[in-house]
Amino acid sequence: MTGTTLPTTEDLRTRARDSLAALGVTVPEGDDFSARSPITGDDLFGLRAATAADTEETIAATREAFLTWRTTPAPRRGELVRRLGELLRDHKGELADLITIEAGKIRSEALGEVQEMIDICDFAVGLSRQLYGRTIASERPGHRLAETWHPLGVVGVISAFNFPAAVWSWNTAVALACGDTVIWKPSELTPLISLACDRLLTQAAEDVGAPRDVHRLLLGDRTTGEKLVDDPRIALISATGSTRMGREVGPRVAARFGRSLLELGGNNAAVVAPSADLDLAVQGIVFAAAGTAGQRCTTLRRLIVHRDIADTLIARLTAAYRKLPIGDPFDETTLVGPLISTTALDTMQDALTRAQAEGGKILAGGNRRLADAAPRAGYAEPVLVRVDAQTDVVREETFAPILYVQTYDTLEEAIALHNDVPQGLSSSIFTRDQQEAELFLSAEGSDCGIANVNIGTSGAEIGGAFGGEKETGGGRESGSDAWRAYMRSATNTINYSSRLALAQNVSFL
Numbered sequence: 001m002t003g004t005t006l007p008t009t010e011d012l013r014t015r016a017r018d019s020l021a022a023l024g025v026t027v028p029e030g031d032d033f034s035a036r037s038p039i040t041g042d043d044l045f046g047l048r049a050a051t052a053a054d055t056e057e058t059i060a061a062t063r064e065a066f067l068t069w070r071t072t073p074a075p076r077r078g079e080l081v082r083r084l085g086e087l088l089r090d091h092k093g094e095l096a097d098l099i100t101i102e103a104g105k106i107r108s109e110a111l112g113e114v115q116e117m118i119d120i121c122d123f124a125v126g127l128s129r130q131l132y133g134r135t136i137a138s139e140r141p142g143h144r145l146a147e148t149w150h151p152l153g154v155v156g157v158i159s160a161f162n163f164p165a166a167v168w169s170w171n172t173a174v175a176l177a178c179g180d181t182v183i184w185k186p187s188e189l190t191p192l193i194s195l196a197c198d199r200l201l202t203q204a205a206e207d208v209g210a211p212r213d214v215h216r217l218l219l220g221d222r223t224t225g226e227k228l229v230d231d232p233r234i235a236l237i238s239a240t241g242s243t244r245m246g247r248e249v250g251p252r253v254a255a256r257f258g259r260s261l262l263e264l265g266g267n268n269a270a271v272v273a274p275s276a277d278l279d280l281a282v283q284g285i286v287f288a289a290a291g292t293a294g295q296r297c298t299t300l301r302r303l304i305v306h307r308d309i310a311d312t313l314i315a316r317l318t319a320a321y322r323k324l325p326i327g328d329p330f331d332e333t334t335l336v337g338p339l340i341s342t343t344a345l346d347t348m349q350d351a352l353t354r355a356q357a358e359g360g361k362i363l364a365g366g367n368r369r370l371a372d373a374a375p376r377a378g379y380a381e382p383v384l385v386r387v388d389a390q391t392d393v394v395r396e397e398t399f400a401p402i403l404y405v406q407t408y409d410t411l412e413e414a415i416a417l418h419n420d421v422p423q424g425l426s427s428s429i430f431t432r433d434q435q436e437a438e439l440f441l442s443a444e445g446s447d448c449g450i451a452n453v454n455i456g457t458s459g460a461e462i463g464g465a466f467g468g469e470k471e472t473g474g475g476r477e478s479g480s481d482a483w484r485a486y487m488r489s490a491t492n493t494i495n496y497s498s499r500l501a502l503a504q505n506v507s508f509l
């Protein structure tokens with residue numbers, strides 16, 4: 001049940017080096033910071049970070065490349081993204097290895113993350129022929145109104161450790177198809193997968209004859225991110241991370257009238273109604289709450305269960321939680337890998353202490369695992385906590401596998417509880433009652449950017465827009481019409497008559 005054998009740091013280092021070599025990556029070795037693996041909690045190699053001069057040169061180069069790229073026809077820009085998608089397919093295994101090594105994801109989820117990158121490339125290739133503007137009926141004879149979409153500029157992508165590659169790809173594939181160039185500042189916790197993605201995109205650019213500087217990677221700490229945030233040459237900052245980070249980034253970008261696209265914390269809930277199919281609900285809940293060791297922004301953090309089925313559901317969840325295999329994410333039988341660090345483990349333990357002080361009761365899980373085998377790593381049992389009220393700790397996002405369970409009597413009460421948190425990313429209802437499902441999806445239902453029925457809160461497909469409301473930041477990335485955030489629109493009035501007619505019947509001269 002519990003894999004107690006873990007790979008050694010030396011094994012991980014070798015595996016990382018092999019994957020990087022197969023991907024053709026030259027590692028910028030140095031002693032500014034280290035690549036590390038949460039599997040053992042140890043450093044893998046020292047790396048060089050970008051200097052202020054590197055950042056300046058990168059901004060200038062991507063700006064220069066933008067001037068060419070914006071005039072390249074969009075379907076030809078799509079060829080770059082198509083090539084990237086092919087290279088991602090060719091290197092799926094090695095990329096997944098790096099994601100497991102650096103983010104601790106189990107194999108299936110790491111492969112899923114690479115698949116998400118491939119999917120968004122396919123989407124963006126199609127998009128490159130569908131950057132539609134509308135033609136609008138003019139009120140004047142002999143006139144036509146049109147909406148045209150143009151490339152925006154350089155996009156700065158700031159991404160987090162938990163989806164170290166997919167979130168970059170949602171932004172980058174779409175931005176490139178839209179005619180923008182991209183600078184990527186990944187999490188310091190996941191430099192190796194970033195180097196790999198950058199290498200494949202550089203290769204793709206070379207293969208299709210696109211400018212080399214359509215994409216650049218900057219490894220570094222927050223000062224590098226801050227330079228991008230404050231530089232007026234960066235047209236859009238797309239940032240994924242904590243609400244605390246977004247609170248700093250949003251106003252700073254706004255102060256220079258730049259655009260920002262923020263994808264911040266979630267505190268996602270599922271309502272389980274009396275008519276729910278409990279087999280399906282249990283599976284959906286356990287994946288959404290314990291999958292990725294609770295480290296998705298879409299992770300299920302709150303369960304709002306109808307009082308009549310609460311005991312049954314809790315008993316089934318408790319049994320499922322006790323059986324979760326925790327350990328080496330490379331082991332095919334493991335379902336829960338490590339938290340990103342022992343700091344994340346401490347944060348989880350603090351939240352559990354607070355939850356208990358606020359009246360919560362632990363129903364299953366919550367203990368540290370593998371402390372002897374890997375004292376510097378943060379393995380933890382996903383935990384179910386029964387709460388009677390939505391206290392302070394329940395209203396916060398703790399980036400760990402903690403699921404707070406509360407009960408309700410009426411659907412109105414469940415929806416009110418559901419929406420009574422500062423965040424608004426993802427949500428779901430398990431029910432077989434269509435009226436309940438429709439109410440949950442309606443304007444008076446869930447207030448989130450993602451609202452699901454009979455499926456958990458996490459694991460969205462790329463075809464829909466991804467993002468949320470309130471403290472989640474309001475941005476939309478990935479599919480649907482999220483591409484508009486990466487372009488600027490212009491309204492054109494074209495007079496094809498020989499008479500000057502003023503709008504609103506104004507007469508002049």
Ligand code: UN1
Pocket residue numbers: 116162163167240295296297298457458459460461
């Ligand atoms: C994130 O956690 O930042 O919907 C992104 C999901 C994934 C993306 C999560 N497709 O869970």
